[in-house]
Amino acid sequence: MTLRDWFADRARSRQLVDSDRIRREMPDGLWTKCNHCSAPLYNKDLEANLQVCPKCGYHFRVSAWTRIGQLVDEGTFSQTHASIRSTDPLGFVDTKPYKVRLEESYDRLGDGDGVITGAADIEGTTIQLAVMDFAFMGGSMGSAVGEKITRTIEDAHEAHRPLIIVTASGGARMQEGTLSLMQMAKTSSALAQFAEGGGLYLAILADPTTGGVSASFATLADILISEPAAVIGFAGRRVIEQTIRQKAPPEFQTAEWLLKYGALDMIVPRSSLRPMLGQLLRMHAGQPATVA
Amino acid sequence: MESSRLTSRKLVFDFERPIVEIEDEIEEFKRLAAQNEVNLDDEIARLTERVTAARQTIYRQLKPVQRVQVARHPSRPSALDYIQNICEGFVELHGDRQGYDDRAIVGGLASFEGRTIVVVANQKGRDTKDNIMRNFGMAHPEGYRKALRLFRHAGKFGLPVLTLIDTPGAYPGIEAEQRGQSAAIALNLFEMSRLPVPIVSVVIGEGSSGGAMGIGVSDRILMLEHSYYAVISPEGCAAILWKDPSKAKMAAEAMGITAEDLLRLGIADEIIPEPLGGAHQDPLAAAHNLKAALGPHLAELSRLGAYELVERRAAKYRAMGRFIEEF
Numbered sequence: 001m002t003l004r005d006w007f008a009d010r011a012r013s014r015q016l017v018d019s020d021r022i023r024r025e026m027p028d029g030l031w032t033k034c035n036h037c038s039a040p041l042y043n044k045d046l047e048a049n050l051q052v053c054p055k056c057g058y059h060f061r062v063s064a065w066t067r068i069g070q071l072v073d074e075g076t077f078s079q080t081h082a083s084i085r086s087t088d089p090l091g092f093v094d095t096k097p098y099k100v101r102l103e104e105s106y107d108r109l110g111d112g113d114g115v116i117t118g119a120a121d122i123e124g125t126t127i128q129l130a131v132m133d134f135a136f137m138g139g140s141m142g143s144a145v146g147e148k149i150t151r152t153i154e155d156a157h158e159a160h161r162p163l164i165i166v167t168a169s170g171g172a173r174m175q176e177g178t179l180s181l182m183q184m185a186k187t188s189s190a191l192a193q194f195a196e197g198g199g200l201y202l203a204i205l206a207d208p209t210t211g212g213v214s215a216s217f218a219t220l221a222d223i224l225i226s227e228p229a230a231v232i233g234f235a236g237r238r239v240i241e242q243t244i245r246q247k248a249p250p251e252f253q254t255a256e257w258l259l260k261y262g263a264l265d266m267i268v269p270r271s272s273l274r275p276m277l278g279q280l281l282r283m284h285a286g287q288p289a290t291v292a
Numbered sequence: 293m294e295s296s297r298l299t300s301r302k303l304v305f306d307f308e309r310p311i312v313e314i315e316d317e318i319e320e321f322k323r324l325a326a327q328n329e330v331n332l333d334d335e336i337a338r339l340t341e342r343v344t345a346a347r348q349t350i351y352r353q354l355k356p357v358q359r360v361q362v363a364r365h366p367s368r369p370s371a372l373d374y375i376q377n378i379c380e381g382f383v384e385l386h387g388d389r390q391g392y393d394d395r396a397i398v399g400g401l402a403s404f405e406g407r408t409i410v411v412v413a414n415q416k417g418r419d420t421k422d423n424i425m426r427n428f429g430m431a432h433p434e435g436y437r438k439a440l441r442l443f444r445h446a447g448k449f450g451l452p453v454l455t456l457i458d459t460p461g462a463y464p465g466i467e468a469e470q471r472g473q474s475a476a477i478a479l480n481l482f483e484m485s486r487l488p489v490p491i492v493s494v495v496i497g498e499g500s501s502g503g504a505m506g507i508g509v510s511d512r513i514l515m516l517e518h519s520y521y522a523v524i525s526p527e528g529c530a531a532i533l534w535k536d537p538s539k540a541k542m543a544a545e546a547m548g549i550t551a552e553d554l555l556r557l558g559i560a561d562e563i564i565p566e567p568l569g570g571a572h573q574d575p576l577a578a579a580h581n582l583k584a585a586l587g588p589h590l591a592e593l594s595r596l597g598a599y600e601l602v603e604r605r606a607a608k609y610r611a612m613g614r615f616i617e618e619f
Contacts, residue, residue: 174533
């Protein structure tokens with residue numbers, strides 16, 4: 001390894017730590033260091049504060065199940081389509097076989113496959129819900145994720161219920177090749193039919209929402225909500241910086257930046273998400289989609 | 293990526309070297325014949341046959357990454373070349389009506405076999421200057437909005453739509469993001485899926501990622517023999533999964549991006565043969581093949597009513613994907 005390679009590697013690994021926002025738990029398992037202000041946070045306090053730093057307001061990424069717990073009325077969630085799993089249509093191998101990656105992710109995170117779907121109540125309104133899980137292969141959309149999202153849209157359509165999707169995804173799952181690209185069209189087509197039926201669709205674009213997910217169902221909602229400092233975009237920052245050969249400003253592709261340019265309806269701190277969804281749902285009650 | 297070199301203004305790929313060697317030999321024989329006033333026609337004819345045979349062998353066995361090279365050949369016919377050769381009376385329509393005309397996407401009205409159609413296409417440049425104007429075929433959100441405006445025009449007047457796909461991807465830039473690249477593409481998927489007229493897409497070169505998909509939701513997808521259609525460019529895939537862009541060859545093979553792969557996966561409906569050595573060897577023949585393939589699809593789809601078209605398109609995309617369901 002040349003000295004230049006060593007520096008390049010070091011720069012790359014630093015970038016990864018910053019951009020991946022991994023939760024850095026301290027060795028005793030009781031404390032987590034805030035990624036933004038570095039304050040040591042007692043895990044129980046962090047949990048009670050919905051995984052938001054009480055010191056600086058930094059929003060940690062949360063798993064799909066944690067998110068569901070934070071959003072829906074207690075005890076109302078019933079999971080759907082849990083038996084759908086990814087397969088390996090191409091026999092894809094990169095530095096590791098896709099099959100192995102899948103098995104590892106299932107072992108670590110359960111059978112969600114990047115998205116948990118179901119029905120639940122939010123402040124008394126029954127909705128169909130899909131919540132993506134960035135921890136499962138970067139929340140990438142393969143055939144299984146596309147199918148679960150599509151079925152959730154169809155469930156909402158048939159039951160005349162509002163649809164809520166919480167996105168967190170790096171984009172299409174490359175290991176399924178063009179089939180994953182086609183999931184963009186599949187989900188968008190289902191949403192177009194849902195929209196024709198007058199269905200209400202609210203999306204929460206969580207950190208991060210990029211690529212094939214942001215360029216399909218995520219941005220097709222009637223109302224687009226995000227959380228503070230969430231990264232949302234089509235192309236990744238690094239790809240853009242390499243293409244234009246200059247640095248993008250720090251606020252580039254943050255929710256605040258998107259709000260300024262009219263791409264979002266609002267940024268809602270996590271503690272206010274549930275009441276905001278409840279209010280929006282009530283304001284649309286009586287519309288065709290919410291009355292069976 | 294394998295390297296390529298420019299000889300006498302003609303791009304030659306590494307894998308074409310055996311062909312070039314014989315071609316050089318022919319030139320040498322021609323020179324000798326002229327210089328010494330001897331007849332070497334038989335020799336030359338024999339060598340010419342060998343060129344054809346060598347090209348056949350090589351092109352029959354092209355690896356995916358080599359297909360990508362052919363699909364990116366700078367002399368490969370662009371969308372406008374095809375439009376001019378398969379349609380009559382092309383009337384280009386410009387602009388998204390919201391402040392910009394993106395030249396990376398062209399569109400307009402044309403007559404195809406006596407029927408008016410709407411054409412929307414990714415347009416790459418034919419030379420450096422043109423490429424700068426066309427942004428190398430990479431559209432900004434305005435390009436997708438221009439496309440959408442033309443799709444709506446087609447819907448309003450009951451005109452079939454032809455889209456020609458040839459892009460390395462939607463443009464990754466700060467302003468493209470600022471003006472809503474994701475949302476522009478997403479809206480096209482949404483509206484194309486319900487457009488009440490026939491839509492046929494033909495991948496003529498590069499079909500890369502969401503940038504291709506943004507004009508690619510259709511009733512039929514045809515692919516030229518050496519085109520590719522991928523979720524991300526092989527270099528992009530290699531950079532992310534292998535952390536090494538030079539692994540593009542492996543990425544191209546792993547992702548299944550050739551016309552045969554997509555036909556097998558049920559995404560492409562037909563492969564359009566190219567002239568030997570790629571469409572750039574004989575653009576007119578390539579256009580002829582495209583026209584011959586396109587005609588029956590458009591005719592067949594035009595017999596369906598709007599409702600049936602849209603329902604069939606919805607069912608087609610509904611069935612896309614491979615997963616398992618355990619009970």
